[in-house]
Amino acid sequence: MPMIRGHTPGWLSRPSPGFELFSSSENNAPPTNGSRPPAQLPFAPQKNIAYRGTEVFVAVGSKIRWADLAPLKDGAPKQSFGASTDHRSYDSSNGSEDDTSNISGDNYKTLKIQLPGPITQLSMSPQGVYLAVSTSHTVHVLILPELNSLQDQKTLDTVKMRAPQLGHVIHVRENASLASLVWHPLGPSDSALVTVSKDSVVRLWELNGNDKSSFDQPTLAIDLKKLASATTQGNHQFAPSTKLGVFKGFSIDSVEMAVASACFGGKGVAGEYPWASMTLWVAxxxxxIYALCPLLPTKWSPALGQIDLLSTLMETKEVGSADDEMQSGKAADVLKGQQQFMKGIHGAEPAVSVHAGFGPVEIYGRPKHPGSIPKLQGPFQYSDDDDWDGDLTDLYVMDLQTRAHYEEGLQSEDGSDFDEEEQDEDPLSTSLVWVLSSGSQLHLYLSLEGVQAEWLPPSSRENISNHEIPGLALVETIQLSPDQDNAPVVLPTFVPDAFLGHTFFVNHGCGISYVSAKSFVRGLKAELADPEDAGAAFRLNVFLEDTKIHIEHPVPIAPDQRASDSSIGSGCIVLYDDYLGYMLLTTVTGYPTSLTFDSPSWTLDEGESGSLAESYQPQVRASYQQPAEFFQATELQKLTSDNKQGSYRIRGGREEIRLSPATLEVMTEAHRILSSETYRLGIAAADLFRRCKRLQDEFQVQIEHVEDVRERIDSITGEDEDDYGEEEALFGKSKIEKRIQVAYSRQDELHERHKTLREKLAKLGALDMSDKEKAFGKEIRGLEETVLGSGEEEDEAATKCLLQRLQEVKRIAADLVVQAKEVAEGDDVVQMGGAVKVPRNMREERVSLVMDKLERNTAMVDMTAERLESLRLQMS
Incomplete structure (x- = not known):
């Protein structure tokens, strides 16, 4: 995880406007008896914070607050929202305004829209053109103006926004509730929105801010329950029912296919697997877990190089299918459908559209064949041993080619773009599937084969039930909340981090956790890219068993703060700006909490950061936030404001108190209120006292650490010792040099002692020579004198001796030659006479022995002659 540089800054703390931006306007006191009310799971995960650049949108109840964080950080003088002042409102429909106060509009503004209930989700489009706002059953889409328009000084506190409702007769209370809002990554100009309801109905909307009819009906609607049981194509079969208020009855599908979450498998960027951004995963x-691929709007804009990658994949599959004679009928149908799909793309001429803020964009039409509705792939199989703790709550699919946001536009050492380098590599189809359960368990599954485009066959000639069901390999299961029994009932959600690749945060009941799979993905890509097929499955299993996911808990929630269901924020965002920095922003106990990290470009890997943390780990503590009990209004005001309390009339204590049952009832109620409020105030004050006491203790520990460091420095510099008996005292560098000289002299002394001891040990370990060793030595010395001589004056005698030896060797050689001839002639005579018969093999053996001796003697003569010649040259 990036190093934490700071916690909640002052411009987000009380009483700054940044604090009021996130805090609730209603100060609801906790229960007086300290017990938690019965918890109920919400319809869907709460995501009540969205952002666009430095702009933040916060949902509080049924209202949306907007502010630009950059001016809030500047700390310009702002009016306190807690003051009792009148507010003015602005109505964009008629341009009228109520000038009842003098607010400059520099603080947060309230975006006024008509909603039937509290907001559950805020979803910002990829380019910030639209903001989707959903309640439990309805969806509204805000058409956002430019930042300058919202920052205009003439724009007042409350801004009435244009927010048409999505599907006036579709997303209503009479129908199923909403599960997910997902923007299509390939939608041109942020125009494609996908809504998924709890009853497994997927709707694709293509929005146009200038056309109101685009908000009434979706361009594509799919009932997944019907699609799961279908065997052939036929778009009319898969449309959901449009009747309102019709009781549908109970079915197994209504339970087994109740949608929890949905997301796309890619972000629509260059270099990723081309089918990923067209795949909608539904959990x-x-x-x-199911998948729909390809799910495209009628008009879509491909990412850079996406069509080329699709063509390359198709060519590879066609070559493989031509070589594979045992190809199944299903594979042939899939290949045929993909060929028709690519033929429709290549046969169409893209239209170039230019929109403000987008530049020129190529827009393709969705191919008509093989169909607009793909096959529902799944459910994916995984191990039966998976221990699920509760229901599935959220889903997040990660492509292996995902890069960090700060890497975009960077260049390599040779000057080429990273995008170009990654396009040269074949994209991997493997995906990481992350799943969250209501028990705050995080499961990581691996889809090795990935998901590709598939359609239902045009006829029922093939039995669909015989098809192989795709599988997911479980890699790891992580428990994020160790104390789940005391955790509030909050649906865990994923918080994607678009600025660091393969990292994200998890918002759960006991805090916020950081999860990084960078090292895991790096090793997985190396294993999958290895061309060696032998032992690939074994290596992959060993890698999956040994590699672990890096996880940290930067925002823990104390057990005493988990008493209410609002302890952890219902929204969390991760934003990065050159001015604001890289920060995590959420709400805890109804108030803003943030973490500021190091810049993403300077973030170390898990291994490097771990080694660095061992040597240097600064303790960064969050600043003290004043408890809400200090700012809550007393309930005595409500008691005294009532004109009647039973039959007793209260006039603010101005009348004489008379002893009566009504007076006793009032005093009892006042005592109850004061007792509860003073108890909470005492707890809050005690917490401040404990913090101060802990701060004193930590200061004492720091003083002890400083004292220890001072003693170590003194021991190095010599300040802890007396002088060395010299007349003048030594200080600083002189003392260090003196100590080094003493160390060198002591080292030399030890070296000499070691040398002396080694010589003594060598003498003690020596033994006398035996008689045989002495005789052998004497013989060697005599041979040396005979061959080499004993000195320079005996060189002539040595030469004469060598000449005599040479003559003797020549004589012996001549005799041997004569004897050999006689032996050869004798053999011939014996053979002719026939008196004695010698075997042929014996004769050949004897002759070979004689010839070997002759060759050795000849070699000795030649060597002796060369030696004499060299001696003559030396003497001359």
Whole structure:
């Protein structure tokens, strides 16, 4: 995890406007008896914070607050929202305004829209053109103006926004509640929105701010329950029912196919697997996971190089299918459907559209064949041993080619763009599937084969039930909340980090956790890219068993703060700006909490950061936040404001108190209120006292650490010792040099002692020579004198001796030659006479022995002659 540089800054603390931006306007006191009210799971995960650049949108109840964080950080003088002042409102429909106060509009503004209930989700489009706002059953889409328009000084506190409702007769209370809002990554100009309801209905909307009819009906609607049981194509079969208020009855699908969450498998960027951004993953509460590929709007804009990658994949599959004679019928149908799909793309001429803020964009039409509705792939199989703790709550699919946001536009050492380098590599189809359960368990599954485009066959000639069901390999299961029994009932959600690749945060009941799979993905890509097929499965299994996911808990929630369901924020965002920095922003106990990290470009890997943390780990503590009890209004005002309390009339204590049952009832109620409020105030004050006491203790520990460091420095510099008996005292560098000289002299002394001791040990370990060793030595010395001589004056005698030896060797050689001839002639005579018969092999053996001796003697003569010649040259 990036190093934490700071916690909640002052411009987000009380009483700054940044604090009021996130805090609730209603100060609800906790229960007086300290017990938690019965918890109920919400319809869907709460995501009540969204951002666009430095702009933040916060949902509080049924209202949306907007502010630009950059001016808030500047700390310009701002009016306190807690003051009792009148506010003015602005109505963009008629341009009228109520000038009842003098607010400059520099603080947060309230975006006024009509909603039937509290907001559950805020979803910002990729380019910030629209903001989707959903309640439990309805969806509204805000058409956001430019930042300058909202920052205009003439724009007042409350801004009435244009927010048409999505599907006036579709997303209503009479129908199923909403599960997910997902913007299509390939939608041109942020125009494609996908809504998924709890009853497994996927709707694709193509929005146009200038056309109101685009908000009434979706361009594509799919009932997943019907699609799961279908065997052939036929778009009319898969449309959901449009009747309102019709009781549908109970079915197994209503339970097993209740949608929990949905997301796309890619971000629509260059270099990723081309089918990823077209794949919609849908997770059910029971744990089943499905996929729809390809899910495209009628007009879509491909990412850079996406069509080229699709063409390359198709060519590879066509070559493989031509070589594979045992190809199944299903694979042939899939390949045929993909060929028709690519033929429709290549045969169409893209239209170039230019929108403000987008530049020129190529827009393709969705191919008509093989169909607009793909096959529902799944449910994906995984191990039966998976221990699910509760229902599935959220889903997040990660492509292996995902890069960090700060890497975009960077260049390598040779000057080429990273995008170009990654396009040269074949994209991997493997995906990481992350799943969250209501028990705050994080499961990581690996889809090795990935998901590719598939359609239902045009006819029922093939039995669909015989098809192989794709599988997911479980890599790791992580428990994020160790104390789940005391955790508030909050649906865990993913918080994607678009600025660091393969990292994200998890918002759960006991805090916020950081999860990084960078090292895991790096090793996985190396294993999958290895061309060696032998032992690939074994290596992959060993890698999956040994490699662990890096996880940290930067925002823990104390057990005493988990008493209410609002302890952890219902929204969390991760933003990066050159001015604001790299920060995590959320709400805890109803108030803003943030973490400021190091810049993403300077973030170390898990291994490097771990080694660095061992040597240097600064303790960064969050600043003290004043408890809400100090700012809550007393309930005595409500008691005294009532004109009647039973039959007793209260006039603010101005009348004489008379002893009566009514007076006793009032005093009892006042005592109850004061007792509860003073108890909470005492707890808050005691917490401040404990913090001060802990701060004193930590200061004492720091003083002890400083004292220890001072003693170590003194021991190095010599300040802890007396002088060395010299007349003048030594200080600083002189003392260090003196100590080094003493160390060198002591080292030399030890070296001499070691040398002396080694010589003594060598003498003690020596033994006398035996008689045989002495005789052998004497013989060697005599041979040396005979061959080499004993001195320079005996060189002539040595030469004469060598000449005599040479003559003797020549004589012996001549005799041997004569004897050999005689032996050869004798053999011939014996053979002719026939008196004695010698075997042929014996004769050949004897002759070979004689010839070997002759060759050795000849070699000795030649060597002796060369030696004499060299001696003559030396003497001359």
């Amino acid at each position: 059910m509460t029971c744990g089943d």
